[in-house]
Amino acid sequence: MTSTDTRPTTLDAAQVRTWLEQPDGPRVLDVRTPGEFAAAHIPGSYNVPLDLVTEHRRKLAEQIDEDVVLVCRSGARATRAGEALSSTGLPHLHVLDGGVQAWEAAGGDLVRGDGTWDLERQVRLVAGGIVLTGVLASTVLPAAKWVSAGIGAGLTGAALTDTCAMGMMLSRLPHNRRHSPELEDVLAQLRG
Structure with a gap:
């Protein structure tokens, strides 16, 4: 081969x-x-x-x-x-x-x-947590919806380029470098 x-x-x-x-x-x-x-x-x-x-x-x-x-x-x-x-x-x-x-x-x-956890699972947790927080915060502060929009744009870009900036950042955290x-x-x- x-x-x-x-x-x-x-x-x-x-x-x-x-x-x-x-x-x-x-x-x-x-x-x-x-x-x-x-x-x-x-x-x-x-x-x-x-x-x-x-x-x-x-x-x-x-x-x-x-x-x-x-x-x-x-x-x-x-x-x-x-x-x-x-x-x-x-x-x-x-x-x-x-x-x-x-x-x-x-x-x-x-x-x-x-x-x-797999890096992809960590990304889903962090991205989901940020989106959820942004949506909940937008009920009090309407501009917070843009935080969720930013994460959505980032995930779309990650899918289109087959790269993930959030994943690269998470991979550098101490628990991933153990x-x-x-x-x-x-x-x-x-x-x-």
């Missing part, structure tokens, strides 16, 4: 499961937050959060000489990580289509632990 093109290819959960059963299976890099990774991850995967990938792509690429499958919750962050790593010329990049959600739906095993790997530790794991 190797590729000579440096752009990441997309694989479904069944393809990745079959490939991982092979002796020359790929390395799986999970680009979710450390908290999400601690909650549930594919056995044998390495946690390399997206911000670490984008900031240190060249150093990471120097340590990777085999096929890599990038994983996140749904595939969006893994795709961004793939684009960042492919910009270094790194070949053999693959993205798990549908991410951990698709993996679990296809019957794939997950290592479960104590972690935080167990955050240091670059040197990630590089040592990749070398080993």
